[in-house]
Amino acid sequence: xxxxxxxxxxxxxxxxxDSALVSSESTQMRPFPSKPLSVDRVKxVESSExxxxxxxxxxxxxxxxxxxVESSExSRTSQFSDKISGFDRADSVEARVDSAGSTRxxxxxxxxxxxxxxxxxxxxxxxxxxxxxxxxxxxERWSRRHVFIGNCYSVSPEIVxxxxxxxxxxxxKGKPRFSDFxxxxxxxxxxxxxxxxxxxxxxxxxxxxxxKRMAVTDESLEFLAKKFHGFKALSLLSCDGFSxxxxxxxxxxxxxxxxxxxxxxxxxxxxGHWLSCFPDSLTSLEILxxxxxxxxxxxxxxxxxxxxxxxxxxxxxxRNISLDQLQKLLSHCPQLMELGTGTFMQELISGPVxxxxxxxxxxxxxxxxxxxxxxxxxYLPVIYPACARLTFLNLSYATLRSDELSNLLSHCKSLRxxxxxxTVGDKGLEAVGSCCPLLEELRVFPADPxxxxxxxxxxxxxxxxxxxxCPKLRYxxxxxxxxxxxxxxxxxxxxxxxxxxxxxxxxxxxxDYLTKEPMDEAFGAxxxxxxxxxxxxxxxxxxxxxxxYIGKYAKNLETLSVAFAGxxxxxMEYVLQGCQKLRKLExxxxxxxxxxxLSGLTxxxxxxxxxxxxxxxxxxxxxxxxxxxxxxxxxxxxxEEGGDDSQANKxxxxxxxxxxxKDAPPFVLTL
Amino acid sequence: xxVTLGLLNGGDDEDGGGVPSDGSTTNRSILTGSKEDNNxxxxxxxxxxxxxxxxxxxxxxxxDGLELGLGLGIGGGGGGGGLKSKMVASGGGWNQYARILxxxxxxxxxxxxxxxxxxSSSVNIPNNSSSSxxxxxxxxxxxxxxxxxxxxxxPVSKAHRMxxxxxxxxxxTENFVSKPxxxxxxxxxxxxxxxxxxxxxxxxxxxxxxxxxxDGTLIGRKVDLNAHTSYEMLAQTLHEMFFSRxxxxxxxxxxxxxxxxxEFVLTYEDKDGxxxxxxxxxxxxxxxxxxxxxxxxxxxxIELAPRFEENNQRHRx
Numbered sequence: 001x002x003x004x005x006x007x008x009x010x011x012x013x014x015x016x017x018d019s020a021l022v023s024s025e026s027t028q029m030r031p032f033p034s035k036p037l038s039v040d041r042v043k044x045v046e047s048s049e050x051x052x053x054x055x056x057x058x059x060x061x062x063x064x065x066x067x068x069v070e071s072s073e074x075s076r077t078s079q080f081s082d083k084i085s086g087f088d089r090a091d092s093v094e095a096r097v098d099s100a101g102s103t104r105x106x107x108x109x110x111x112x113x114x115x116x117x118x119x120x121x122x123x124x125x126x127x128x129x130x131x132x133x134x135x136x137x138x139x140e141r142w143s144r145r146h147v148f149i150g151n152c153y154s155v156s157p158e159i160v161x162x163x164x165x166x167x168x169x170x171x172x173k174g175k176p177r178f179s180d181f182x183x184x185x186x187x188x189x190x191x192x193x194x195x196x197x198x199x200x201x202x203x204x205x206x207x208x209x210x211x212k213r214m215a216v217t218d219e220s221l222e223f224l225a226k227k228f229h230g231f232k233a234l235s236l237l238s239c240d241g242f243s244x245x246x247x248x249x250x251x252x253x254x255x256x257x258x259x260x261x262x263x264x265x266x267x268x269x270x271x272g273h274w275l276s277c278f279p280d281s282l283t284s285l286e287i288l289x290x291x292x293x294x295x296x297x298x299x300x301x302x303x304x305x306x307x308x309x310x311x312x313x314x315x316x317x318x319r320n321i322s323l324d325q326l327q328k329l330l331s332h333c334p335q336l337m338e339l340g341t342g343t344f345m346q347e348l349i350s351g352p353v354x355x356x357x358x359x360x361x362x363x364x365x366x367x368x369x370x371x372x373x374x375x376x377x378x379y380l381p382v383i384y385p386a387c388a389r390l391t392f393l394n395l396s397y398a399t400l401r402s403d404e405l406s407n408l409l410s411h412c413k414s415l416r417x418x419x420x421x422x423t424v425g426d427k428g429l430e431a432v433g434s435c436c437p438l439l440e441e442l443r444v445f446p447a448d449p450x451x452x453x454x455x456x457x458x459x460x461x462x463x464x465x466x467x468x469x470c471p472k473l474r475y476x477x478x479x480x481x482x483x484x485x486x487x488x489x490x491x492x493x494x495x496x497x498x499x500x501x502x503x504x505x506x507x508x509x510x511x512d513y514l515t516k517e518p519m520d521e522a523f524g525a526x527x528x529x530x531x532x533x534x535x536x537x538x539x540x541x542x543x544x545x546x547x548x549y550i551g552k553y554a555k556n557l558e559t560l561s562v563a564f565a566g567x568x569x570x571x572m573e574y575v576l577q578g579c580q581k582l583r584k585l586e587x588x589x590x591x592x593x594x595x596x597x598l599s600g601l602t603x604x605x606x607x608x609x610x611x612x613x614x615x616x617x618x619x620x621x622x623x624x625x626x627x628x629x630x631x632x633x634x635x636x637x638x639x640e641e642g643g644d645d646s647q648a649n650k651x652x653x654x655x656x657x658x659x660x661x662k663d664a665p666p667f668v669l670t671l
Numbered sequence: 672x673x674v675t676l677g678l679l680n681g682g683d684d685e686d687g688g689g690v691p692s693d694g695s696t697t698n699r700s701i702l703t704g705s706k707e708d709n710n711x712x713x714x715x716x717x718x719x720x721x722x723x724x725x726x727x728x729x730x731x732x733x734x735d736g737l738e739l740g741l742g743l744g745i746g747g748g749g750g751g752g753g754l755k756s757k758m759v760a761s762g763g764g765w766n767q768y769a770r771i772l773x774x775x776x777x778x779x780x781x782x783x784x785x786x787x788x789x790x791s792s793s794v795n796i797p798n799n800s801s802s803s804x805x806x807x808x809x810x811x812x813x814x815x816x817x818x819x820x821x822x823x824x825x826p827v828s829k830a831h832r833m834x835x836x837x838x839x840x841x842x843x844t845e846n847f848v849s850k851p852x853x854x855x856x857x858x859x860x861x862x863x864x865x866x867x868x869x870x871x872x873x874x875x876x877x878x879x880x881x882x883x884x885x886d887g888t889l890i891g892r893k894v895d896l897n898a899h900t901s902y903e904m905l906a907q908t909l910h911e912m913f914f915s916r917x918x919x920x921x922x923x924x925x926x927x928x929x930x931x932x933x934e935f936v937l938t939y940e941d942k943d944g945x946x947x948x949x950x951x952x953x954x955x956x957x958x959x960x961x962x963x964x965x966x967x968x969x970x971x972x973i974e975l976a977p978r979f980e981e982n983n984q985r986h987r988x
Contacts, residue, residue, distance in 0.1 A: 181824070183822060445827065445831045446827060449827045450825075451892075479825060504825055506825045508821075561826075563824065588823075589821070
């Protein structure tokens with residue numbers, strides 16, 4: 001046995017798996033067993049809610065001897081010898097653990113395999129690992145510390161707890177995304193309490209909980225704070241149902257809290273007293289984000305908290321914190337990496353720039369800046385000293401004009417991500433193009449989305465300017481009131497690396513304003529040129545041609561958002577047939593009917609979810625779908641007024657191993 | 672009977688932007704039925720425009736079928752036809768607006784009809800103009816004229832509706848969402864006490880937006896009261912908001928909004944739901960009691976009380 005010999009490597013697609021997993025084609029290795037191990041064609045949802053449904057055709061995992069990992073591993077014994085566990089392409093073979101596994105090769109001790117697998121973080125890779133064979137399934141489940149559940153109803157907490165005994169961190173997403181835009185009635189569900197109840201027994205040492213679009217009550221927060229003694233990190237994004245009283249409970253009882261991140265929630269803000277509930281003994285805080293809360297916190301308590309938490313690296317305060325208060329805070333935590341300021345102006349002007357100009361000079365680690373409410377040209381220069389290092393600048397609360405933005409951006413050469421309001425106009429975007437060559441993400445939000453009389457904002461020319469100057473753009477979210485096919489085609493040519501392209505022409509069904517044609521060619525250009533596209537949101541006047549393009553070219557597309565588009569069922573059918581990797585499809589106000597819905601019959605189990613609202617789908621079609629696919633939950637939300645009972649106005653379809661919802665409110669009908 | 676009605680849609684958040692409600696929900700204000708008129712069902716309900724059949728129109732003369740007036744403001748009944756034409760005229764593109772359903776003495780409690788308020792939405796692709804002048808019952812869904820906005824469009828999430836944080840404020844009167852699971856029975860509102868006057872020294876610490884609706888304009892706006900220090904400033908702002916865009920033959924000077932000499936009168940709704948003339952009380956007192964503002968036509972508001980009666984007279988026929 002020669003544990004340390006070199007190997008010739010050909011590393012196949014190992015994705016983000018740890019480097020310990022390498023392929024072994026070395027001629028010194030033993031030949032592969034004549035009957036390769038293999039994996040059953042995956043039908044069951046269970047093992048891979050968070051990962052892919054279909055077998056990992058493209059993944060090959062070879063594990064060589066473990067001595068490349070954790071060389072201090074003392075349990076390495078002669079058992080290892082020159083064994084290889086190799087796994088052939090998993091497409092068409094079936095698993096037989098006993099035959100290929102135990103007789104031909106000696107196994108790793110499970111603990112070793114677990115140690116190896118503990119280094120695998122990506123949940124997709126983990127899903128792949130778990131499909132290999134029963135041993136690996138077990139090793140994976142025992143070594144997993146973080147579980148990501150993209151749809152809280154696709155699996156029940158009991159199932160999760162049964163499969164993964166040692167979870168420390170959970171990410172849960174609840175409501176469909178269109179609930180952000182009030183398309184989902186209140187009390188729809190996604191209550192976190194059932195999860196917490198199960199976790200309190202299964203994972204008493206749970207440390208992290210990240211929730212998105214879940215319903216959270218104060219009682220749940222209190223439960224969380226009291227039952228989980230080592231709890232460290234809470235992140236609530238777009239959740240609702242709780243108040244600042246719940247935050248009080250968290251602050252009071254979580255003695256080891258490292259993260260409290262509250263964003264965009266429908267929260268009852270009863271006052272800022274919660275912040276004063278952090279005990280003086282709490283020094284572990286690393287992330288504190290209360291920017292979206294309205295009411296004022298005690299500055300004294302905040303200042304003390306910031307001073308004693310030496311590891312604080314993310315601090316995002318709310319608008320009530322003034323500039324001089326901010327200055328004091330920054331003096332206590334110069335190590336900050338991410339800062340969200342409060343209001344960025346003072347009423348009483350007494351030499352603002354000189355007073356505050358050193359505020360940022362000590363913040364050498366600052367790479368993210370947000371907040372900046374009410375920022376004016378008078379005060380913006382305060383941040384210039386920090387701009388050179390910034391990689392993410394969020395100006396979506398600052399109503400800047402083009403010249404103000406231009407001056408600011410001239411200092412921000414390192415920007416990778418930039419969020420703006422459309423008050424900066426096309427001229428401001430020209431500045432973006434000329435100042436920020438490294439830009440990868442741009443989001444332009446509308447300052448006044450619902451006022452149709454406004455003719456301001458940004459147009460296609462701003463977008464084109466950015467694309468010229470920022471060829472590395474991958475992520476764009478752009479709200480505008482006019483667009484042309486030619487412009488988008490140019491943009492696609494300039495920035496072929498788009499992974500996320502979300503274009504919102506705010507007037508529904510608006511054509512190319514110059515040629516009056518549909519915007520089909522625009523999105524056609526995008527999908528043809530940007531082969532890495534994962535997420536697409538379309539708008540404007542669109543016919544089935546757009547969908548034909550998408551189905552034909554967007555082979556990596558995972559998320560598609562459609563509104564007021566299409567001419568017939570064909571549109572949706574194109575997409576369902578063509579986009580192999582589609583996971584999330586959300587459609588509203590499109591003329592897609594039953595044929596379209598049912599054309600995806602065989603596809604929906606490979607997706608996370610489908611949302612269709614205000615389309616032409618009837619209850620009967622939904623029933624057919626539900627009957628044919630028992631592993632899908634087909635939910636129809638009834639309108640308050642009934643209307644036509646045969647029309648299914650809001651349909652939400654998702655795969656699940658947990659069966660129909662038990663907590664569905666009366667207006668949700670599971671077929 | 673007097674009824675206080677609120678109109679509910681699926682959305683829960685109030686938000687900013689120029690409109691009383693965001694693209695998602697209806698106008699969530701409550702209009703207090705005139706308390707002194709207990710002899711009619713002058714119930715006013717506002718509903719959002721969501722569905723795609725043709726929309727009803729106010730007609731004074733019809734007795735059968737519910738007739739719906741368009742526009743915002745208490746005086747909606749009287750201004751029905753006129754308002755409608757204004758709306759169509761200004762309805763280029765898509766916009767969010769609310770309708771007033773005025774129930775006459777009908778047995779059917781059409782007021783509670785929220786059929787068109789559901790969060791479902793469909794919209795006419797622009798260039799469809801729905802027919803006007805048809806009367807429908809309230810059970811028919813209403814259809815927006817050319818390219819009007821619908822629930823949840825454009826898809827701007829809560830965090831990015833401007834003014835960002837002020838948009839999370841809702842006055843208690845506007846919140847009708849009952850949440851059975853909240854055993855504390857708290858409204859999902861920001862406590863008004865957050866905006867108490869104790870902090871009025873430093874105005875940039877608190878920001879307080881109230882909705883402003885004008886008769887004849889479908890889209891309401893929001894104005895930050897804390898950014899103003901006097902009635903004149905407020906009038907100036909409102910003038911810029913509402914009148915500066917018009918090729919104003921009216922030539923309304925800002926100050927005239929306050930003194931009743933212009934065509935329009937500025938009123939506000941206070942904590943008790945009463946409609947008061949702006950300018951009577953000191954500014955600070957006004958700040959503490961105002962809930963929303965309304966600009967109404969002078970002809971409609973010789974006095975506020977008689978105005979209701981006028982409407983009642985008309986509808987009673």
